[in-house]
Amino acid sequence: MNNHHRSVKVLRRGDLAKLTGCNLETIRYYENIGVMPEPPRSSKNYRVYDDRHVARLRFIMRARELGFTLDEVRDLLALVDGGAQTCGEVQGLANAHLASVRAKIADLKRIEHVLSSTVAQCSGDDVPECPVIDALREEA
Amino acid sequence: MNNHHRSVKVLRRGDLAKLTGCNLETIRYYENIGVMPEPPRSSKNYRVYDDRHVARLRFIMRARELGFTLDEVRDLLALVDGGAQTCGEVQGLANAHLASVRAKIADLKRIEHVLSSTVAQCSGDDVPECPVIDALREEA
DNA sequence: CTTGAGCCTGTACCAGCTACAGACCCTAGA
DNA sequence: TCTAGGGTCTGTAGCTGGTACAGGCTCAAG
Numbered sequence: 001m002n003n004h005h006r007s008v009k010v011l012r013r014g015d016l017a018k019l020t021g022c023n024l025e026t027i028r029y030y031e032n033i034g035v036m037p038e039p040p041r042s043s044k045n046y047r048v049y050d051d052r053h054v055a056r057l058r059f060i061m062r063a064r065e066l067g068f069t070l071d072e073v074r075d076l077l078a079l080v081d082g083g084a085q086t087c088g089e090v091q092g093l094a095n096a097h098l099a100s101v102r103a104k105i106a107d108l109k110r111i112e113h114v115l116s117s118t119v120a121q122c123s124g125d126d127v128p129e130c131p132v133i134d135a136l137r138e139e140a
Numbered sequence: 141m142n143n144h145h146r147s148v149k150v151l152r153r154g155d156l157a158k159l160t161g162c163n164l165e166t167i168r169y170y171e172n173i174g175v176m177p178e179p180p181r182s183s184k185n186y187r188v189y190d191d192r193h194v195a196r197l198r199f200i201m202r203a204r205e206l207g208f209t210l211d212e213v214r215d216l217l218a219l220v221d222g223g224a225q226t227c228g229e230v231q232g233l234a235n236a237h238l239a240s241v242r243a244k245i246a247d248l249k250r251i252e253h254v255l256s257s258t259v260a261q262c263s264g265d266d267v268p269e270c271p272v273i274d275a276l277r278e279e280a
Numbered sequence: 281c282t283t284g285a286g287c288c289t290g291t292a293c294c295a296g297c298t299a300c301a302g303a304c305c306c307t308a309g310a
Numbered sequence: 311t312c313t314a315g316g317g318t319c320t321g322t323a324g325c326t327g328g329t330a331c332a333g334g335c336t337c338a339a340g
Contacts, residue, residue, distance in 0.1 A: 087270035091262040105248045122231040130227035
């Protein structure tokens, strides 16, 4: 109860980082590239954040966890900020992203298949002959 | 049959690029970072390649297609160049890489699951309420 | 003899951060 | 009151795996 002469505790960059788990420098980076808004500054030029910044950063971090690129995040935020976003528009972006996620999975599965079946042929012994090396050397 | 007064046609950087499908600039990049050896130079300072360079570059490209990082490629090449590589050593590297591929697949599948089940709840309509946006806003 | 293609070099750029140097600023302890 | 330590500010460099371009040289064909 000692903050009645300290006004409401303001959030500085480090506080925002701790609250969200975001790296301190990343916050500034997001501001530079325009996905986080420029916050107001204190008299000593410190960035001052509030609840909406916390929510915004969490939104961004969740989108990143879902593999959205920062460009896609910008698009999502533009829709949300526009206020008039529609479910259809968002669904469009999400579906496009989903397609690219599925493409990556397919690529990796192909790689996984080749690698695992090749490694399975390895003797694992102390000999120079190795199916993995052979596969990499193979004449196409 | 007009090359008997031209000696054997030498491979220059562009030829190597065409033969392998590798980007011209990437060849120089691989040389800079030490995965391709510095080739001999012609009198006019042009790089001169031979069959072993072609094989080397193909090896690198196949390893990259299998998702090996350039660091891992360097390790593979060091083993091969050492001449005394053993199947066991190569298998070790390949298994480590396989594990990271599988980890990536698991990550992407988790993402795919979250995304697809969320998108499936979308009405797709011209309304502002959207399950995707809700998921991104969600208080953890 | 000119024009175009190829090669040479160094350097800048992309995503998506991360980290560091060199200034400030502020608070707590001696 | 001084000082040590933390925090913050700015700009900039580094990472991976390339890609691309400018400005200069060389070479062959027309």
